[in-house]
Amino acid sequence: MAPAPTTKSNKAPMRTGKSGPSKSIGGSKAGPKASSAGVKKSKKPQGRVSGEQVKSKSADSRKDANKKKQKVYTAKELGIPELNGIRPEGVSKPPNMKKGKNFVDDNEGMNAIMAMVMAEKEGNIESKMQKARHLEQLREAKKAEAEKRAQSKKATFEDRKKGIKESERKKRSDGDSSAVESRKSMKNGYFAGFGDDAPPKDAKKSKKRVSFG
């Protein structure tokens, strides 16, 4: 029966922590009985403490694991209809978009921008030139038309003048002088008011006289 406690005492330091062996050494000095009792005393509280600690640690870790494992369902998985799914264009940004300024320092980027700008500018200049040419053509056409109109007017005027002169010549050649005279008198009457300071003869004759007699 004696070896049984010794085996227990041997196991005790293994179970207990650092404080265990020191007490067992003290107990060994007093005797085998005392040593066994001391081991038991020391064993009980220390064993309990270690058990609680282990239990509490394991419980915490289990809780954490449960928390971690808890699955988060997305609205899509649950079949919930999306609310206000429309994103305005100005607001929506791709999630992996670069923040801050976009610097252009490489030659390719610069050349690309330059080519774009140049094409735009050349197009602008070309359209401006076309517009200017078109306007110039219109202006020239208008000018040509105005000149043509003025020339035709002049030509008709000359024709008319010529016609009148010819008709006068014809009448003279026919010997009808009375017609010429009548034309002259008509001319005088017509131009009476224009610029002539001297009154015509007919006007003198028609002057009214008053007599008091």
Add this chain to the structure above:
Amino acid sequence: MRQLTDTETKTLFEKLANYTGRSLNNLLTDTAPSPGAKSQPERYVFRVQKDRVYYVRESLANLATSVARESLLSLGTCIGKFTKTGKFRMHITALDIIAPHARYKVWVKANGEMPFLYGGHVVKAHVGRWSEDCPEHQGVIVLSMNDTPLGFGVTARSTAEGRRLDPTGIVVFRQADCGEYLREEDTLFTT
């Protein structure tokens, strides 16, 4: 000092393209080496310091990174500055860069040089020659009759309309002239 962003680059190039033709690409490509200095051609870049844009040799720009932003006053050739509304305003200092690549040119007679250098617009009576087929509101480089660039401006009329203009009519609106080096001496290089 930093590189230009894509929008800034676009704005800058749009402004430069007003005055230059396709040969503006040469500004971006490697420039020819200066005689005697180095055998390798050096790359030139655009850099922004505060609101001003500089055209700088790349090696110089790299060296300038060791200077604090507050302490760095100027480097390379100043091309112009960005306004607070985001537009770009070219300075007379850019003349040397854009003049060799000019698309349209106006040559001013000797009697028109001084009025232009004093800040006046170019009138028809002072024009010696001008590029054909130039539309209105187009950037032009103003040169003296011996091909010395004097400044730059914007055409008031197209060449076709300009021919019908009376001698006192304005042909080119001045944007910048070399007289600014004296007139704007105290503000031209301040940041």
